[in-house]
Amino acid sequence: MAMTDFTIIRRSMSSRMFSTVTTIITVAVAVGLMLVLLGMRKAARESFQRGSGNAHLIISAEPDPMSVVLNTIFYSRLPQQFLMYDRYERIVSGLPTKDPSGKLQNGYAIPVAQGDSYKGFPVLATTREFLTDFDPQLGVPWKFSQGGPFDGNMQVVVGAVAAKQTGLKLGDRIVLTHGVGDSRAGPPGHDHNEHPFEVVGVLAPSGTAHDRALVVSLESTWIVHAQDRLEREKGEGFLATAADLNASDRKITGALLRFVAETRTSTPAVLQQVAFALKREPGLTVAQPAFEIQKLFGIVSNIDQVLLAMAATVMVSSGIAIMLALYNSMEQRRRQIAVLRVLGCSRSRIFSLVLTESALLGALGAVVGVFLAGAAQNLVAAIMKERLGLVIEPALAPELVLGIIVSSVLLASFAGLLPAVMAYRTAVVTNLKPAV
Amino acid sequence: MQPALDIQNLHFAYPGGPTIIDVPSLSMARGEQLLLTAGSGAGKSTLLHLIAGLMDPSRGVVAVDGTIMHELHGARRDLFRGRKIGMIFQTFNLLLGFSAIENIMAALMFSSVPAEEHRAKASALLAKLGIDRQDARPTELSVGQQQRIAVARAVVCEPVLVLADEPTASLDPENSAAAMELIQGLCRETNAALLCVSHDPAMRERFSKRLSLAEVSRAKGGA
Numbered sequence: 001m002a003m004t005d006f007t008i009i010r011r012s013m014s015s016r017m018f019s020t021v022t023t024i025i026t027v028a029v030a031v032g033l034m035l036v037l038l039g040m041r042k043a044a045r046e047s048f049q050r051g052s053g054n055a056h057l058i059i060s061a062e063p064d065p066m067s068v069v070l071n072t073i074f075y076s077r078l079p080q081q082f083l084m085y086d087r088y089e090r091i092v093s094g095l096p097t098k099d100p101s102g103k104l105q106n107g108y109a110i111p112v113a114q115g116d117s118y119k120g121f122p123v124l125a126t127t128r129e130f131l132t133d134f135d136p137q138l139g140v141p142w143k144f145s146q147g148g149p150f151d152g153n154m155q156v157v158v159g160a161v162a163a164k165q166t167g168l169k170l171g172d173r174i175v176l177t178h179g180v181g182d183s184r185a186g187p188p189g190h191d192h193n194e195h196p197f198e199v200v201g202v203l204a205p206s207g208t209a210h211d212r213a214l215v216v217s218l219e220s221t222w223i224v225h226a227q228d229r230l231e232r233e234k235g236e237g238f239l240a241t242a243a244d245l246n247a248s249d250r251k252i253t254g255a256l257l258r259f260v261a262e263t264r265t266s267t268p269a270v271l272q273q274v275a276f277a278l279k280r281e282p283g284l285t286v287a288q289p290a291f292e293i294q295k296l297f298g299i300v301s302n303i304d305q306v307l308l309a310m311a312a313t314v315m316v317s318s319g320i321a322i323m324l325a326l327y328n329s330m331e332q333r334r335r336q337i338a339v340l341r342v343l344g345c346s347r348s349r350i351f352s353l354v355l356t357e358s359a360l361l362g363a364l365g366a367v368v369g370v371f372l373a374g375a376a377q378n379l380v381a382a383i384m385k386e387r388l389g390l391v392i393e394p395a396l397a398p399e400l401v402l403g404i405i406v407s408s409v410l411l412a413s414f415a416g417l418l419p420a421v422m423a424y425r426t427a428v429v430t431n432l433k434p435a436v
Numbered sequence: 437m438q439p440a441l442d443i444q445n446l447h448f449a450y451p452g453g454p455t456i457i458d459v460p461s462l463s464m465a466r467g468e469q470l471l472l473t474a475g476s477g478a479g480k481s482t483l484l485h486l487i488a489g490l491m492d493p494s495r496g497v498v499a500v501d502g503t504i505m506h507e508l509h510g511a512r513r514d515l516f517r518g519r520k521i522g523m524i525f526q527t528f529n530l531l532l533g534f535s536a537i538e539n540i541m542a543a544l545m546f547s548s549v550p551a552e553e554h555r556a557k558a559s560a561l562l563a564k565l566g567i568d569r570q571d572a573r574p575t576e577l578s579v580g581q582q583q584r585i586a587v588a589r590a591v592v593c594e595p596v597l598v599l600a601d602e603p604t605a606s607l608d609p610e611n612s613a614a615a616m617e618l619i620q621g622l623c624r625e626t627n628a629a630l631l632c633v634s635h636d637p638a639m640r641e642r643f644s645k646r647l648s649l650a651e652v653s654r655a656k657g658g659a
Contacts, residue, residue: 002551003541015533339529342488343589344518344546346511428490432529433481 005349008340009357012333019325020361026321027365030314031408032372037307038404039373039396040380045297050207052289053256054135054264056107056271059083059091059278060254065287066295072112072254073289074209075122078179079114083284085250091281092255096270099260107258108133113221114253116176116192121162123176124213125221125252131157134256136206139265146170147201153220153242156197159213160205172199176216176224192224194239222249315408319415322361326354326419330426337423338431347424354420355413362412366405370396438502440466440596440629441487446496448486457483458654459496466596469620469630471639474649480633483649484599487631488521489513501596518546522590522628524619526602528582530574536585537562537570540592547593561588565618580611584618591622598623600632609638616642 013020052073060068061081070076092109099106110130116123124130131149135141147170150157158168168174173196197216205211219242226249227240238244261268271288278286337350373396441464448457456479464470474480485491487498489505498505500520508516522543530539540558549557562570565584567577574582583603590598600619604612620642623630632639633649640646 002554003538003545007538008542011531011533011538335529336531336533339531340542341514342490342517342523342529343543344515346514348511429485432490432525 005353005356008353009360012329012336012353012357013360016325016329016332019329023318023321023325023361024365024368027318027362027408027412028368028372030311030318031366031369031404032376033314034308034311035370035373035396035400035404036376036380037304037311038400039377041300041304042397043377043381043395044300047207048293048296050137052138052293053208053210054138055110055256055258055289056267057257057275057278058254058287058289059088059257060285060287061283062254062285065285065292068254068285068287069289069292071114072256075114075213079253082251082253083255084247085111085252086247088252088255091278091284092257095257095274096259096268097257104260104262105264105266106133107260108256110134110256111218111252112254112256113218113251116178116221116224118162118174118176118214119166121159121166122213123156123221124210124215125218126215127218130215130256131201133258135264136208136210140206142206143204145202145204147199150200150215150217153217153223154195154197155200155217155220157201157203157215158199159203159211159215161211162214163202168199169202170199173197174199176214178225178228192227194227195220195224218252219245222251225249315411318365318408319362319411322358322412323415323418325361326358326416327422330419330422333423334426334431337426338428341426341428342432350426351420351424354423355416358416358419359409359413362408362410362415363405365412366408369408370401370405437466439463439499440468440501441631442497442499442502443487444497444499446483446486446498447494448482448491449494457486457493459483459652460654462652464597464629464631466629467624467627469623469643469645470632471643471646472631472633472649472652473635473640473646474633475635478649479653480635480649481601483653484523484601484631484633487597488523488599489517515546518543519548519593520596522593522595522598524586524590524598524600524603526605528574528586528606530582530585530589532574535571535573536567536577536581539574539585540589543589543592549593558588558592561592579607580614583607583611583615587615587619587622591626591628594626595628597629597631600630600634602634602636603632604634604636604639612636612638 058068058072060072060079061083062068062071062079071079088111095109097107097109108129110127110133112130113125114122128149131142145160156174162168175191175193175196178190178192197220203211222245223240223242226244227238229249230238230240230244259268259270259274275286275288278284340350377396441462443459443462446457446459447455449455472480482491486493487500487505489508492506503516505513505516531542534542537555537558540561541554544554544558559570562585565588567581567584569577574585577585598619603619604615607615616639620630632643
């Protein structure tokens with residue numbers, strides 16, 4: 001194969017391997033950082049919006065609305081405060097969740113309780129309406145990949161991600177674990193061996209944090225925890241049933257509320273009025289998921305603008321690194337340039353060789369950066385899932401990747417201009433002379 | 437046939453400085469070999485750079501194979517030089533990051549030889565010169581081998597004129613003799629004119645045609 005300009009560029013780069021590799025790494029880190037920030041920002045926003053479901057309000061005894069949303073919808077942490085069920089019933093009894101005329105779309109009041117887990121996946125105790133009336137994504141109801149909703153106690157429906165990662169399928173029997181290691185009552189992490197659950201349904205993926213959850217009936221979880229109480233009061237040898245439940249067992253950590261509206265996705269005019277009335281209830285926190293998520297975006301967008309500015313600065317720094325690497329190499333390369341000129345290479349071709357080398361450094365750095373970004377996104381997604389319960393689908397949009405690669409090449413080309421001009425102006429005669 | 441080199445009234449001086457080169461006439465036919473002798477700093481290298489079109493004269497004409505070198509500009513002059521003139525330097529000036537064969541192929545890049553023939557042509561020439569380790573870097577080869585690569589690079593494009601600037605200054609007497617044998621032999625084979633400048637007295641017996649720079653140039657200054 002004949003020598004080409006690319007061979008000359010390759011030799012130039014390989015003869016300064018350390019400088020070449022460090023420059024590529026600098027560009028790769030900058031590109032990776034930029035891609036992760038831009039890609040994750042979009043993915044996180046979509047995930048948050050998707051995951052808030054069609055609940056108009058969430059009520060809870062948690063101290064602030066943001067915690068209510070993060071804990072109830074995204075399983076961020078175990079709620080720390082309870083609402084007694086009879087109080088909940090009193091609160092929701094007057095709410096406009098059913099349309100007596102039958103002309104409008106009915107809403108719901110769905111109590112939820114969290115506190116147990118299975119192999120690290122959260123267990124949500126609730127009513128059947130959670131699986132029939134609540135939409136995990138606005139306008140997109142649950143779909144089952146196997147079985148269906150529970151019909152009674154000690155039955156469990158498994159979210160898509162939890163099913164995939166634990167291998168649970170219809171008919172499997174499982175034992176839930178109390179708490180997740182930091183529970184409020186009883187020894188943390190003990191198993192509810194006396195009350196195994198049977199898998200009766202597996203949900204199709206919804207792309208929300210609920211995919212990580214296992215869903216059981218509220219009464220089941222009350223019975224399971226009544227067992228703990230009975231053992232403390234009477235010792236072992238009892239098997240708790242619904243008949244053993246008393247008022248203190250019947251507690252929840254929150255409720256999802258949706259009011260009568262024209263469609264399954266619309267918001268009623270009475271929402272603010274109802275929210276205002278609920279807020280007057282002592283010790284009750286009322287959260288509007290859509291509003292809290294917007295608030296979260298507001299906080300995050302300030303931070304990510306700073307991070308974006310930092311990433312852009314790193315990109316510019318990587319351009320400067322390219323310029324310095326090539327500029328410093330010019331001293332060593334003057335003789336090579338002079339020899340190439342003697343052999344017939346024109347000034348303009350020398351200029352384009354250096355400029356192409358610079359652009360190539362930018363392109364190689366960008367390509368490595370794309371791979372770095374892919375790995376970093378998976379890491380960030382895993383952390384977001386672990387800490388916030390936010391299911392982010394890490395994906396680098398092709399147009400974003402292309403845009404960043406093109407920007408990197410353009411920036412590198414710009415950075416190569418000064419060294420290229422120096423190469424263009426290299427005096428042949430002076431640099432052919434033997435070194436003194 | 438056009439002379440390989442034809443110089444008429446070539447004059448060169450740095451701005452405000454003394455005249456360094458003043459050659460009324462010098463001509464070389466294809467295949468001719470001329471030794472130009474002079475002491476250090478007499479302007480030998482400057483004359484070669486003017487002939488190669490690496491410097492522009494104050495006035496006068498340098499024609500290589502009938503083409504007036506300084507009427508060509510930019511890339512056209514560079515390409516013309518690459519195709520018509522081979523240059524050999526005292527310090528070889530090999531491309532250090534390149535292998536032996538790539539040094540030869542680098543010269544062919546700018547020639548009219550079809551690209552698919554480059555490697556075979558370079559390899560054959562190196563083999564002829566006894567360079568077996570064609571993929572070795574110049575720094576991995578002996579000084580004598582490096583000189584042979586430099587010579588091969590100068591003649592591989594079959595130029596009409598080879599300019600050798602103190603080609604043996606870096607070599608011991610034994611290697612010097614071998615190098616000159618090679619340079620002169622290859623120039624004869626390719627019918628290229630050879631203009632060799634040197635202040636080495638041992639070179640005199642190798643050339644039947646010898647001139648001192650003082651005989652050629654009326655200039656009294658030095659480079």
